[in-house]
Amino acid sequence: MFEFVVQQREGRARVAQFHTPRGVVTTPMFMPVGTQGTVKSISPQELSDIGSQMILGNTYHLMLRPGEDLVEAHGGLPGFTAYPGPFLTDSGGFQVMSLGHMRKITEEGVTFKSHLDGSPVHLTPERSIQVQEALGADVIMAFDECPPFPAERDYIQRSLERTIRWLERCLKVKSRSEQALFAIVQGGIHPDLRQQSLDLTLPFETPGFAIGGLAVGESKAEMFPAVSFTAERLPENKPRYLMGVGHPEDLIAGIALGVDMFDCVYPTRTGRFGYALTDDGRLNMNSSAPRRDMRPLDETCDCYACRHYTRAYLAHLLRAEEMLAPRMLSLHNLRYLHHLVERARSAIEQGQFTAWATAWGQRYFKGDLPGWYQTALATGAENTPSSHL
């Protein structure tokens, strides 16, 4: 269980099979976010249809409402949400930082007021694991502290050390062998702090590792060197999960640098706001351009929206504030990211990843590849993992 078998490499990029109790998933993969027990507006059948593999659930939201006991009574998230495949839950730590009011962090854990009704909530490593065991995901995350950006070096350092002590407490109370607990590497954008976090985290030999503390406000030119530094130093034979990322271009840069798993609310959120992801960049369906456009959102997409609807129809739905608009744009955007990652996997399998990613970027960025993107591709291509030299 939780075996991670790399099948093909190109530079640092790799295609692998990750075995979980609810099925084998192929990485790299993008995980749709089902914060409150549903990927917003999308049914489980649709998730399967568009090639979703693993779905993310948020511990913070679900423990507050409906409460983890109700989810457990349904046999965990698969029974509750009717998505029969693998799940991953976060630890709740990040949401406490971003949503909790009046939070107070101590060595014991975090005390905060619920964003729903202001009632006091106490979250500790032990409580996070207890909730995550009730939610029943295949992959669960260590309860960590994710500093904001920017933060003082001293704070990041103290925080990454506390994250290790919290990791130890998580592992101590974890009781279910059918759940893999991933540790999270912190350290902000500072290589020396990342190294410290790696040195303290790797000895725990958890079945996978997450790159945390990024995509919290820093620029992409700051983020990707940190991704590169961390990913390069994680074990070759275990999955690497870049938390909270991202946009299409971020997935490709991350894959180049050896990342295997991604999650982000971006495709569904931007869909609800009326934007469609395509190889030519993000299409603003709220503008006047699509109103008489008889083409599908994306000629090459096989999602339900692209097979059935014109841009003109979807633009009409948006203007008319019809629920089918955010639903169809969310569905398309999720399918776009899944398909993008599928294309990346194919390219890796054919030894064409760098060429494909460069060509994709030329079109997506309209000929003007950002430096951070070029650097990520070049770095990934040059560094063949040492274990395979």
Add this chain to the structure above:
Amino acid sequence: MFEFVVQQREGRARVAQFHTPRGVVTTPMFMPVGTQGTVKSISPQELSDIGSQMILGNTYHLMLRPGEDLVEAHGGLPGFTAYPGPFLTDSGGFQVMSLGHMRKITEEGVTFKSHLDGSPVHLTPERSIQVQEALGADVIMAFDECPPFPAERDYIQRSLERTIRWLERCLKVKSRSEQALFAIVQGGIHPDLRQQSLDLTLPFETPGFAIGGLAVGESKAEMFPAVSFTAERLPENKPRYLMGVGHPEDLIAGIALGVDMFDCVYPTRTGRFGYALTDDGRLNMNSSAPRRDMRPLDETCDCYACRHYTRAYLAHLLRAEEMLAPRMLSLHNLRYLHHLVERARSAIEQGQFTAWATAWGQRYFKGDLPGWYQTALATGAENTPSSHL
């Protein structure tokens, strides 16, 4: 084309096949309402899955936005909405009454301000037909005047006479043989005015007739005698359409009285408000009762929501204001009405309609059948159509 073949009768209730250019539909049937070119939150695939046959589109809404020319450029409503089956469009008259501001009715037509932007709009019988031909439905409706309730007898009388003159103008400009135009019988709840309207309308021998001017505020005890009076006097060999109705109990009473077609926003609207239709009455999913209820909405329903979700899960989605909640409740409610009508058809085919409808009502009304419901069933059962005596 537009042949209406009655296959089975029980009293006034009947099962028939109605032939349209986009397929044969079986009546009695309930038509989901797709006001703005979408049945709110539901995909065409889902409409087919739950047994929808004919979908209603609203001329008033579609002519204002996106404009009928765009719909026509898609090959009409089937191309625009991606629902490949038969459509029916209303004439726009009713929406002008209920949504238009500053409306002025003259012999020529109606002038009003758009509910979207206040711009002036002129709608006439000729314009209504022009728009409906562009929208391309299989069944189109005559442009009529639907008086509010209550209204003065004099006004209803003048209005029903004008409706006949407008019907003549509609038929004069109608140019497409692949569209059936239904005339609408008015007359409020007054038998003598209904008779006048019938006397003036029936000679036009349109391929179907609607019972209009009801479900506008009168009680059910006032409405159903008018339905009974009108339906009894409509031709046996043509479909009868009770416009804007209705609730589950209204469909059964209408079927008893010989009505073949129904439409209403009720199932989707009440679903968006958090209510689920069942044989035991309407379930309030906003209440605390379902929050820990592990049963499906309806044990006997085969819709996606009932096959996959507990009441507890759906109640959670509602509280969390997740879009999947209105989507799933709308889907269930539409399926409930389709299945209800399917059960009514089976009962008619087995000569058990009155018994079935009585048993259904006993459960639905918790043993307390309303007088209007009993009267409708009894009236329908006693009166075998004279053409079949």
